[in-house]
Amino acid sequence: MSTASKTSEPVTLEALAQDIERRRAETGITDLPRNGGKRRTASKKALLAAIDAAGGKW
Template sequence: MASKLSRNDESWPGRRIDFVRFAENLARRRAETGITDLPRNSGKNRTASKRALLKAIKDIGGRW
């Protein structure tokens, strides 16, 4: 089911992506290369503002 915000806007000049086909191709490429599980981002290069945001989320009980 499409999102309420999705619409078939023929005036869109950008490239259109069929996400079902994209997901199938991605799964096929991962299987071909043997990469089935990607590691999570370590966060070593986060900016100070991002670290502060994540700390604030954690402080109020959220989990990122």
């Protein structure tokens, strides 16, 4: 459970990523299933293809 309150400082993306990795390690869940993408729109497929072509990981 999170200990954040309404008066907490904003969370950075780096801090969020570290927290997610820590929680995954604690639970033993290290490889999450991917969305099969059976219902993706043409624009989403094009976006993912462009990310892949640019060497990105989505």
